[in-house]
Amino acid sequence: SQQGEEDPQALSIQEGENATMNCSYKTSINNLQWYRQNSGRGLVHLILIRSNEREKHSGRLRVTLDTSKKSSSLLITASRAADTASYFCATDDNQGGKLIFGQGTELSVKP
Amino acid sequence: DAGVIQSPRHEVTEMGQEVTLRCKPISGHDYLFWYRQTMMRGLELLIYFNNNVPIDDSGMPEDRFSAKMPNASFSTLKIQPSEPRDSAVYFCASSLEGYTFGSGTRLTVV
Numbered sequence: 524s525q526q527g528e529e530d531p532q533a534l535s536i537q538e539g540e541n542a543t544m545n546c547s548y549k550t551s552i553n554n555l556q557w558y559r560q561n562s563g564r565g566l567v568h569l570i571l572i573r574s575n576e577r578e579k580h581s582g583r584l585r586v587t588l589d590t591s592k593k594s595s596s597l598l599i600t601a602s603r604a605a606d607t608a609s610y611f612c613a614t615d616d617n618q619g620g621k622l623i624f625g626q627g628t629e630l631s632v633k634p
Numbered sequence: 635d636a637g638v639i640q641s642p643r644h645e646v647t648e649m650g651q652e653v654t655l656r657c658k659p660i661s662g663h664d665y666l667f668w669y670r671q672t673m674m675r676g677l678e679l680l681i682y683f684n685n686n687v688p689i690d691d692s693g694m695p696e697d698r699f700s701a702k703m704p705n706a707s708f709s710t711l712k713i714q715p716s717e718p719r720d721s722a723v724y725f726c727a728s729s730l731e732g733y734t735f736g737s738g739t740r741l742t743v744v
Contacts, residue, residue: 556732565638565725565735566677611677613733621667621690622733624677 528625529612535631542599544628546612547592555588556622557597558611566611569597604634640726640736647743652714655739658707659728667733668701668711669725677725683709716743 530545548555554573558566572579572588572595579586585598599606609629613622639658647653659666667682681691683703691701698717703709713720721742727735 558733558735565737566727566733568732568734571732621679621682623679624669626676 529610529628531628532626533629533631535633536602538602538604538632538634540602540632542602542606542630542632544597544610544612544630546595546597546625548595548612548614548625549593550614550616552590552614552616554615555586555595556613556615557584557586557595558613558624560609560611560627562608569610599630602630602632604632606630606632638726638728638734638736640724640739642739643737644740645742647716647741649717649743650715651743652712653716653720653741653743655711655724655726655741657709657711657726657736659709659726660730660734661707663728663730663734665729666703666709667727667729668709669727670722671725671738672722680711713741716741718743 528547536542552574554571556571557569559569560566570581570584570586572586574590583600588595609627611624611627613624615622641656664685668680670678670680678693680693681701682689686703699713701711723738723740725735725738727733
């Protein structure tokens with residue numbers, strides 16, 4: 524069963540704009556992670572935010588976590604065409620280390 | 635570090651045949667996961683191991699699916715007999731803290 528639900532399912536923006544993707548989940552978590560997947564490739568870990576953290580930055584990425592609302596957002600600033608990919612959130616509910624993934628947001632950045 | 639290595643990258647097989655997918659995790663990672671990805675169902679966790687021991691196989695769809703991890707550096711996922719609905723991309727991932735995914739095996743059962 525899916526734990527994380529991403530919103531929107533698809534997002535198309537122009538290069539230079541910011542992209543915001545949201546994720547909601549259902550149960551208590553230990554941490555929440557964001558992954559990126561280019562077409563036909565494996566998933567690449569982007570960033571991890573722990574349940575006691577509210578915001579985290581990594582380069583052009585900014586992740587927020589609101590455990591009261593069971594939601595997270597991923598912001599990509601100053602997007603580039605190379606950011607075109609699918610982005611997934613995944614939650615670790617501290618039940619043995621497994622991650623449950625959402626359905627993903629397909630981001631298209633047009634040059 | 636070569637990362638998580640999966641083989642084969644692509645597999646096309648006829649319905650009813652046995653399929654074996656292979657995974658070499660990153661040395662030192664104590665967790666290994668098998669996921670399946672389809673357009674309809676997204677990423678599904680099939681089974682995972684901790685220190686070579688299967689912890690949760692509740693995601694394995696049917697008895698036709700089995701997975702083993704005979705040692706810390708090797709795992710297999712076997713489907714026998716295979717069916718067209720098994721067609722998907724199968725990912726292996728290993729972790730110590732964060733996950734590292736392999737490039738996947740694209741399985742097509744005709």
